[in-house]
Each structure stands twice: as C-alpha cells, then as structure tokens.
Amino acid sequence: MGSKNRNKGFIVWIDLRDRYGITQLVFDEKRTPKNVFEAAQGLGREFVIQVKGKVIERESKNPNMATGAIEVLVNELNVLNPSITPPFTIEDDTDGGEELRMQYRYLDLRRNPVKDNLLFRHKVNMEVRNYLSQSGFIDIETPYLIKSTPEGARDFVVPSRMNEGKFYALPQSPQTFKQLLMIGGLDKYFQIVKCFRDEDLRADRQPEFTQIDCEMTFVEQEDILIQFEGLTRHLLKEIKGVEVDDFPRISYDQAMKIYGTDKPDIRFGMCFKELNALAQGKGFGVFDNQELVVGITVPRSAEMSRKEIDALIDWMKRPQIGSKGLVYVKCNKDGSFKSSVDKFFSSKDLESWAKHCEAQAGDLILILSGEKKTTRIQLSALRIELATRLGLRNPFEFAPLWITDFPLLEWDDESKRYQAMHHPFTAPKPEHIEFLKSDPGSVKANAYDLVMNGNEIGGGSIRIHDQKLQAQLFDLLGFTTEEAKAQFGFLMNAFQYGAPPHGGIAFGLDRLVAILGGEETIRDFIAFPKNNSGRDVMIDTPSSLSQNQLDELYLKSTSKK
Ligand code: ASP
Numbered sequence: 001m002g003s004k005n006r007n008k009g010f011i012v013w014i015d016l017r018d019r020y021g022i023t024q025l026v027f028d029e030k031r032t033p034k035n036v037f038e039a040a041q042g043l044g045r046e047f048v049i050q051v052k053g054k055v056i057e058r059e060s061k062n063p064n065m066a067t068g069a070i071e072v073l074v075n076e077l078n079v080l081n082p083s084i085t086p087p088f089t090i091e092d093d094t095d096g097g098e099e100l101r102m103q104y105r106y107l108d109l110r111r112n113p114v115k116d117n118l119l120f121r122h123k124v125n126m127e128v129r130n131y132l133s134q135s136g137f138i139d140i141e142t143p144y145l146i147k148s149t150p151e152g153a154r155d156f157v158v159p160s161r162m163n164e165g166k167f168y169a170l171p172q173s174p175q176t177f178k179q180l181l182m183i184g185g186l187d188k189y190f191q192i193v194k195c196f197r198d199e200d201l202r203a204d205r206q207p208e209f210t211q212i213d214c215e216m217t218f219v220e221q222e223d224i225l226i227q228f229e230g231l232t233r234h235l236l237k238e239i240k241g242v243e244v245d246d247f248p249r250i251s252y253d254q255a256m257k258i259y260g261t262d263k264p265d266i267r268f269g270m271c272f273k274e275l276n277a278l279a280q281g282k283g284f285g286v287f288d289n290q291e292l293v294v295g296i297t298v299p300r301s302a303e304m305s306r307k308e309i310d311a312l313i314d315w316m317k318r319p320q321i322g323s324k325g326l327v328y329v330k331c332n333k334d335g336s337f338k339s340s341v342d343k344f345f346s347s348k349d350l351e352s353w354a355k356h357c358e359a360q361a362g363d364l365i366l367i368l369s370g371e372k373k374t375t376r377i378q379l380s381a382l383r384i385e386l387a388t389r390l391g392l393r394n395p396f397e398f399a400p401l402w403i404t405d406f407p408l409l410e411w412d413d414e415s416k417r418y419q420a421m422h423h424p425f426t427a428p429k430p431e432h433i434e435f436l437k438s439d440p441g442s443v444k445a446n447a448y449d450l451v452m453n454g455n456e457i458g459g460g461s462i463r464i465h466d467q468k469l470q471a472q473l474f475d476l477l478g479f480t481t482e483e484a485k486a487q488f489g490f491l492m493n494a495f496q497y498g499a500p501p502h503g504g505i506a507f508g509l510d511r512l513v514a515i516l517g518g519e520e521t522i523r524d525f526i527a528f529p530k531n532n533s534g535r536d537v538m539i540d541t542p543s544s545l546s547q548n549q550l551d552e553l554y555l556k557s558t559s560k561k
Pocket of ligand 1: 151172173174175214459460461504505506
C-alpha cells in the first residue's frame with residue numbers, strides 16, 4: 001500500500017507500507033521504463049500495488065527507519081486496487097478524531113499505534129495459552145447461547161425463533177459451565193472467552209469483553225493463588241521483562257481500612273491513618289461524633305499554596321466525589337505546623353497527628369471525616385489524584401497484590417436484601433458457615449481478587465460443591481426454591497453426583513493487556529470496540545430489525561414510525 005508519495009517531476013518516491021513496515025520505492029525518469037514511470041505519477045495514497053525492482057543503496061539514508069538504508073528501484077508496477085482519499089491521514093499522529101477513526105476502524109488499523117497494540121495483545125494471548133497449556137490446563141469452549149449466569153449485571157438476550165416467547169441469554173461468564181466441566185472430571189480448564197454484560201454505561205467499559213477463564217478441581221485457595229501468581233509472573237517477565245517476586249496479600253477489610261478501596265494502587269504509600277482517638281473530643285464539630293476521621297500524608301507538599309489547597313478542596317467538593325471539605329496540616333520544614341484547624345488544636349495536637357501519620361518535615365497531611373464508607377471512598381479518590389499529580393504512578397512499574405477474605409454477601413439498600421458480593425456460587429469460609437443464619441453479613445468467603453496498579457485484573461473463588469449449601473445460599477439471596485430450581489436446577493442436580501471440590505479465577509484480558517501495554521483505555525487494544533454508548537459506529541449497530549424478522553421472533557416493534 002502506498003502511503004506517502006513525493007513527485008518531483010523526474011523522480012517519484014513512494015512509501016510502500018505493509019504490516020511489517022515501510023519500504024521506499026523509487027521511480028526515476030532515466031532508470032525506470034517510461035510506461036512504469038508514467039503510471040507511478042498517477043499513484044495515490046492507500047493504493048494497493050505490486051512491484052518488481054532492484055533493491056539498491058539509498059543516497060540519503062534515514063537512520064530512523066529499519067529499511068532506511070535501501071530503496072527499491074522499480075521496473076514493473078501493477079495497481080491491484082486504487083483507493084479513494086481516506087478520511088484521515090494514516091500516520092502515527094493522525095488528524096482523525098475518535099469517532100471518525102472508529103467509523104473507519106479498518107483504516108485506523110493500518111496505523112502503527114493501533115496495529116502494534118493488536119500485535120501486543122496477540123503476544124499476551126499466546127503467552128497465556130502456552131503457560132496454561134504447559135501447566136496442564138485444557139482449552140475447552142463453552143456455549144454462548146445459554147441461560148442467565150448471574151455476575152451482577154443484566155443479561156443480553158437472544159430470542160428463539162423455534163420457541164415462541166423463549167430466550168437465550170448470552171453468558172456474563174462461563175461460570176456454571178466451567179463448574180460443570182469440573183464435575184465432568186476435566187480437572188483443569190481454561191478458555192479465552194467473550195463475556196457479555198448489559199451494564200450501565202461507564203467510560204471504558206465494553207458490553208462484550210474477554211476473560212481468561214480458569215477452573216481447577218481438588219484445590220484450596222492457596223493452590224489457586226500460587227498457580228496464578230505463576231501466570232502473572234510469567235507474563236510480566238516474558239512481555240515486559242520485569243521480574244516481580246512479591247505478591248503481597250491483604251484482606252478486604254484491611255484494604256478498605258488502609259486504602260479505602262478493594263483495588264489499591266500500591267506503587268506508592270500514602271496509606272490511610274485513622275485519627276479518631278487523637279482528633280475527636282476537642283470541640284471541633286466537623287470531627288466530633290463522626291464515624292471516621294482519617295488522613296493521608298502527601299510527601300513533600302507542605303509548600304502547597306493556599307490557592308492550590310483551595311483548588312483541591314473544590315476538586316473534592318465536585319459531585320463526583322461529594323466531600324464537604326478537607327482539613328490540612330502543613331508539616332513545615334522548620335518543624336512547625338500550620339493547619340486549617342489551628343483554632344481548635346494546639347501545636348502539640350498537630351505534632352501527635354503527624355507522628356501517627358508518619359509525616360516528615362515538608363509533608364502535608366490531608367484529613368477527611370464522616371461516615372466510614374463514604375469518607376474512605378472520597379479519600380481514596382484523593383489519594384490516587386495526588387499520586388498522579390506527583391508522578392508516583394509509573395506505568396512501567398508493576399505492583400500486583402491479592403485481596404482476600406471478601407465478604408460473602410453485600411447488603412443492597414434498594415432491594416433490601418443481601419446480594420452475592422462475587423457470585424452466588426462462591427463458598428463461604430467453612431468456619432463461617434454456622435453464621436449464615438445468625439449474622440450473614442459477617443460471613444467471609446474464600447474469594448480473592450488479583451489487583452495490579454489500582455485495577456482489578458482478576459477475581460475468583462472456591463465454589464460451593466454441596467447441594468444443600470448452595471440451596472441455602474439461594475434462599476439467603478431471596479430465590480424461592482422454585483426459582484432456584486428453575487434457574488439453577490441443572491447445577492444443583494450435578495452437585496448430587498460426586499461433585500469434587502473446585503475453584504477458579506477469571507482475568508479481564510482487555511484490561512490486563514492495556515495495563516501491560518502501559519495505557520489507560522482498553523479500547524485501544526480491541527480490534528473493533530464499541531463506543532461509550534455501547535454502539536459500533538462502523539457497522540452502525542444496535543440497529544432495527546425488519547418487520548419480517550420481528551414477526552419470526554414473535555417480537556413487537558416498538559419503534560414509533
Ligand atoms: N465468573 C467469575 C467472573 O466472571 C470469575 C470466577 O469466579 O472465576 O468474575
């Protein structure tokens with residue numbers, strides 16, 4: 001494909017591009033046959049051509065190009081297909097906006113940054129396959145036309161033409177099938193598989209995405225953590241050349257307490273320090289009687305100006321975060337303290353806070369107070385924002401960790417009932433089963449997430465393999481016996497035939513690839529992504545069906561014509 005053409009009248013240069021790079025072609029009035037030279041003058045951008053010629057040494061070499069020392073002096077030219085003018089320039093820095101690039105994604109794919117991302121994804125994919133296959137996992141496909149698998153989202157459904165009024169659901173994950181494979185004796189399964197979740201729109205969320213889905217029998221949590229640390233280590237080494245020895249583990253409760261989130265970025269410190277004992281009861285209404293007073297220490301930031309701090313407070317007050325305010329303590333270089341609450345607290349008080357927060361001279365302490373859950377979420381957002389501003393989130397550093405001991409259930413205020421925190425097949429910790437009746441909210445699960453650089457890259461659990469326990473869980477989650485049977489009877493039945501203990505994990509491949517690639521958006525690593533409203537603007541879908549199709553599927557048209 002010709003990309004850049006320069007025509008000087010007596011000499012024509014063409015950049016010929018394919019997947020492997022660019023080679024310069026030269027057509028020269030003196031050395032090229034006349035008809036070929038004339039044809040070359042008519043070539044345009046993106047024409048597909050076939051040439052024969054002689055590889056010669058270039059007069060002016062380009063050291064920045066792999067083929068910069070040579071060019072091809074052409075003596076035969078065949079235009080395989082001309083091209084109309086592309087809607088944007090096919091160069092690394094294109095003039096095409098996001099929407100236009102998505103609409104002509106096949107042209108966008110010709111650009112190096114996009115192409116390289118797909119090659120990178122291929123490499124990750126192959127490493128995953130090789131590693132898992134060598135570890136004894138077998139790649140098994142599971143069906144896409146299935147029945148609802150609850151992973152906490154809505155199902156995409158497919159109407160059945162053969163069964164009036166009946167629908168398939170597309171899998172939110174192959175969860176129940178991989179469990180059935182374990183009951184089927186397959187022992188170690190994996191699949192790189194599409195999953196579909198009809199969730200509310202959020203930036204960088206795709207309605208269809210890819211998981212590395214895995215399951216094993218006769219394992220405990222420890223076996224799974226070790227196995228998949230192995231995979232992660234392998235990927236980091238092979239793909240990034242980075243050796244990571246340490247996979248710290250912290251419990252969900254600890255993570256919430258120290259980082260205010262279950263996906264902490266641990267490439268930097270700024271851990272939460274609770275200040276209730278030190279800061280309450282001194283007559284400062286904003287702190288007193290609050291469930292939590294908690295601070296972080298921002299390194300080397302005591303010299304932040306009043307204006308900068310005010311801007312930070314405004315940032316915290318935006319509806320996305322919704323904080324009421326922010327208390328600051330500057331630990332000045334000379335050992336003195338200056339805070340926004342000097343009226344209420346003595347220098348001694350501030351000193352004790354600084355000590356508790358492990359703040360050094362020159363650091364800034366920022367403190368929030370309020371209801372535990374909200375305050376933690378707000379402070380967590382502030383922690384990430386400040387670390388980003390301070391350049392502490394190096395995309396070339398990889399800091400994985402496991403979050404363990406998730407609560408089994410989560411109270412949902414809207415439906416006024418418990419929901420599974422992971423999914424309904426997750427096993428409670430054996431020693432907690434007895435509390436399922438008396439205090440379900442306190443029950444912890446053998447569920448774990450693998451987090452890297454502030455992103456959840458994988459999550460899984462040890463599963464229930466006992467029919468009675470599964471029935472008890474469905475009951476707790478508000479399913480009637482009939483509903484549970486109708487929806488999950490197949491699994492409950494299977495549990496009666498000697499189901500082995502099993503557990504597994506699934507990694508989000510799109511996000512994993514983006515993180516390894518050091519980029520933020522997963523869209524850049526998907527060949528044909530949907531936009532933020534779930535649309536594919538290239539093929540223009542979702543779209544309407546013809547009346548005929550609707551009739552065949554027993555569906556009524558709701559479009560207002
Ligand atoms: N099916 C789960 C998910 O999609 C993963 C697992 O539990 O293995 O998150």
